[in-house]
Amino acid sequence: MPLLRCLIALMLFLAAAGAAAVGNPPSAAQMQHDETEYQRLRGLGLKGETDAALQGMQQLLQRELDPELRVLAYTTGISMAAGVERWQQAFVWADAGLNFIEEAPKNSALLLSVSSYLYALVGDLERAQEFGQRGLVQAEAGGDLFVLCRALSTHAIVQELRKDLTALEPLRRRQIDVCGKAGDKIFVANGTQGMGMYFAGRKHYAEALQWFRRALQLFQAEGFDGGAQGAKLEIAKSLVALNQEAAQASVLLREAGRYYARQRLAQPLVDVEQFQAELAERRGDIADALQHTQHALQHTKELDRRMQERRLLLMQLQFDSRLKEEQIQLLEASTERAKGEAKAARKQQQLIAIAALSLLAAAALLLALLRRVFRDRQRYRFQSEHDGLTRLLNYPALLHQGAQVLAQARAKGAAFTAVVVDIDHFKTINDSHGHAAGDEVLRMLARWIGEAMGQRGLAARRGGDEFTLLLNMDEPQAEVLLQHLRGLIQPVRAQGTTPTLRFSVSMGFCQSDAEGETLEQLIHRADLALYRAKHEGRDRLVSAHHETSLPSNSGLVVVGSGIQFGRHASERCLSEIRRAEVLFCLTDPATLAMIQSMRQDVINLGRYYATGKDRRQTYREIDATIMAEVRAGKQVCAVFYGHPGVFADVPHRVVNQARAEGFAARMEPGISAEACLYADLGIDPGRRGVQSLEATHFLYYDRQIDPAGLLLLWQVALAGDLSCSRREADPAGLQALVDKLLRWYPSDHEVILYEAAQLPVFAPRMGRMRLSDLPAARYEEYTTLVIPPLDVLREDPCCGLASAVAE
Structure with a gap:
């Protein structure tokens, strides 16, 4: 139950039930007297004589009490103090009582439950959750249905405040079952209302309304007015949410408002005023709605003020407790310091000698560790930047270092050339002679690359059987170096293979000639030259600037990524992505990230979208961007989400426009959402x-x-x-x-x-x-x-084929 005063009323019921659970006291006369005094003080609290009850409880707790009775007295005292908003006393007793729960297993569940309530009231839901869970475990271990009933109620209310609807429903259903078996109808009603709160939290207001009405009947049958008023308020809120029975909702809200005004409860009054404002607004009575809204704001301020006071009080008590602990620790430390000074005087010379030796040992150890760390860092850095098989740079390291080298070359006006090397028919080597033979071919080629290049550039294994070289020279010089590399390649004999393995390589190279060209774009142009080398028969060297007899591939290809790119993208789609000179992408973020791992120069068309911007304007801007590259004679590929031709304006428009202007354009289908x-x-x-x-x-x-x-x-x-x-x-x-x-x-x-x-x-x-x-x-x-279909298929009376088709 989310209402403050109803929570406190439930805590008083809980304390009263705990008193009945004490059972027969110890036989000693003093214990009998303490038990009698406790029962008298509890009776005063239940009759409303709270001041006298709290004063007497304070005196009782100063005596030497049986641990079970002491824990029970703390539980009852906390409930009474919270009931009259004496939060300082309540938190002091809670802090003290929690030190005795291990000595009082019988009543510890009650104290933990009350403490859970107390911390929930100040908004410390984490501690409330902790105490509520511990109380529930203790109650289940004790086997007392009355105690378990209340522990379940406590824990469920904390879940309500934490908005944990998943945990709330089973707790409330179990509470109704256990409290019913225990014969506690008040807590059965509380659990019933809790089920209504669960369904209301799920926005299932019709189901919530049924539970709230059932709870109202149970509360009224038991004469618990606080619970009945809470149920009425929730019934009214559900009716407003369902937009039903506005008149009844208004009556219930007025009744609840009068009750909570008498009780001076800010939280429920906020709900009453807000929902009355909503009803007034639906009636068109704006003035009344404004008045209720203003009242709700006033109650909200009062609620915030009270909550802040309780939180500040808790923080002050926690601070005072820590201060006392620190003072005790300082006193103990002072005593220990005096003893230590006496010992130090006797052992000063010994400690100086030991310290000197330790310092020397530590220095030696530190030097050894530093040397080891330095070597490890060098090794790890080398491993992170180099390919484990060939010992050349890996591709990410090449891109990082190559971008710096390219920038330096441009600053000096020096030439810079990118080369892509690929082993011809490498898969055949692996399939025919095994992967060990393929690895040996890769190692030997890497060695010959290093021998041919020397210190004149960077070399990396790009992946598989492909290598990338970055040379500080122009194309003619690079061609001489690459021809020298081809001359170094000899047949390879791998361990375990009888024949020598003969292989050749295809190479494409390209000199940087554009100021704004990135390293990735330069390597991509070298890639295209490599593609021409393979197309022309392999085992050759092709420059990106030489004329080619290959048919022009300029034009547009629109491909679909599918819904899950990793599963749905076809080989044709992947091939078009790799081959394109200019690549555009308009997909979900996961697909874009996977495509960026293949092509870092991909252009994200999502940048044209903006909040509040007309999508038709966005589409035309995307059209213009794609067609500009097509008209420039580039081989363009555009990747669109799902199937590019389903509910898609841009793909059809650019394909038709490209064809109308005489360019080759086609669309590759993808797997659609349909x-x-x-x-x-x-x-x-x-x-x-x-x-x-x-x-x-x-x-x-x-x-x-x-x-x-x-x-x-x-x-x-x-x-x-x-x-x-x-x-x-x-x-x-x-x-x-x-x-x-x-x-x-x-x-x-x-x-x-x-x-x-x-x-x-x-x-x-x-x-x-x-x-x-x-x-x-x-x-x-x-x-x-x-x-889904609604009607049953009916046979067309004008055609006798329907029965045959059905059969």
């Missing part, structure tokens, strides 16, 4: 047929639906958006969509909100709900509405 939908939902569109429409198109045009078939509505979150600038769901547009669908479907017809999984570790969303519940659901920009 294909994933059929697989995930187990739907065969061929059985009933399917209508597939964009939601706004369906909403604004007179489209007729065949309810006997499957209906797919795409981008339902953007339904009704003619501005093409909104990217989030609009309840008004969704309601308009539902209203139109009600022409063909009943309001309780089950529909599905589908979202394909974008990564293998994710699961697709397949949320089922009633058609009328769509406006309140959660949406992403790409959410698809799936409406």
Whole structure:
């Protein structure tokens, strides 16, 4: 129960139940007297004579008490002190009582539960959770149903405050069961109301309303007015949320408001005023709504003030406690220091000698460690920057160092050339002679590369059988060096192979001749030259600047990434991505990251989108960007999410425009969200047929639906958006969509909100709900509405083929 005073009332019930659990006291006369005094003080507290009860409890706790009775006295005292908002006394007793829980296993669960309440009241939910969990464990171990009932209630209320709905439901159901068996109807009612709070937190207000009404009946039957008023308030809040019975909700809110005003409880008064303001606004009474809103703000300020006072008090008590502990520690340290000084006087000479020896040993050890760390750092750095097989640089290290070397060459006006070397038919070597033979070929080629280059550039193994060289020379000089490298290549005999392995290499090279060209772009041009070398027959050296007889590949290819790029991208798609001179990408972030790992020069078209910007303007800017590269004679590839031709304006437009201007242009299909939908939902569109429409198109045009078939509505979150600038769901547009669908479907017809999984570790969303519940659901920009068939297929009386088809 979220109301402060009701929580305190429950704590008093808890303390009273704990008193009954003490049982027969010890036989000693003093213990009998203490037990009698405790019962008298508890009775005073229950009758409302709190001042006398607290004073007597303070005196009782100063005596030597049985641990079980002491823990119980602390529990009752905390409850009474909290009931009259004497927070300092309550926290002092809680801090003291927690030191005795190990000595009093019988009643420790009660004290832990009350402490959990206490810390929940000041907003320290972590400590409240800790004490509540410990109290529940103690109660379960004790086997007392009354104690377990209250421990479950405490722990459930803390979960309510922590908004942990997953843990809340099983706790509340178990509370109802255990408290029912224990015969405690008050806490059965409390658990029933807690179930209502769970469903309200899930926004299932109809189910919540049923639980709240049941709780009200139980509270009224037991005469617990505080609980009954809390239930009335929650009933009113549920009616407002459901937009039902506004008159009854208003009556309940007024009753609750009068009760909580008498009790001076700020938290529930905030709820009462806020919901009365909402009802007034629905009636069109703006003045009344404003007045209630102002009252709610006043109560909120009072609530914040009280909460701040309680928190400051707790912090002060914790500070005082730590200060006392530090004073004790200082006193103990002073005593120990005096003893230590006496010993130090006797052993001073010995310690000086030991310190000198230790210093020398530490210095020697430190020097040894520094040498080892230095060697390890050198080794780790070498391993992080070099290929383990060939000992050449790895590709990331080449890019890092090469960018610096390229910048230095440009600053000096010196030539700079990139070379890509690839072993011809390397896969055949691995397949025919084994990977050990292939590794030996790679090692020998790396050795010959190092011998040919010397200190005139950088060399790296790019991956597989491909190497990249960066040379501080122009193309003619590079060609001489590379011809020398070809001359160094000899047949290789790997360990365990009888014949020698003969192999050749293909090489493409390119000199940097553009001031703004990046290293990745330069290497890519060398890659294209290597591609020409392989196309012309391999075992040759080709410059990117030499004329070629290859047919022109300038033009445009649009490819689809699929929904999960790692699974869905075809080999043709990957080939186009690698070969393109200019690569554009408009996909989800995960796909973009994977493509960037293949091509660091990829251009992200997502930069053209902006909040509030008309998507049609964005599309035209993307069109212009792609066509500019196509008109420049480049081989352009554009990667789009899913299938590039499904619900996509830009891909079709640029392909048609490129063809109209005489360029070669084509589209490679990809796996679409619709294909994933059929697989995930187990739907065969061929059985009933399917209508597939964009939601706004369906909403604004007179489209007729065949309810006997499957209906797919795409981008339902953007339904009704003619501005093409909104990217989030609009309840008004969704309601308009539902209203139109009600022409063909009943309001309780089950529909599905589908979202394909974008990564293998994710699961697709397949949320089922009633058609009328769509406006309140959660949406992403790409959410698809799936409406299963409604009607049974009927045979066409004009055609006798339907029965035969069915058979």
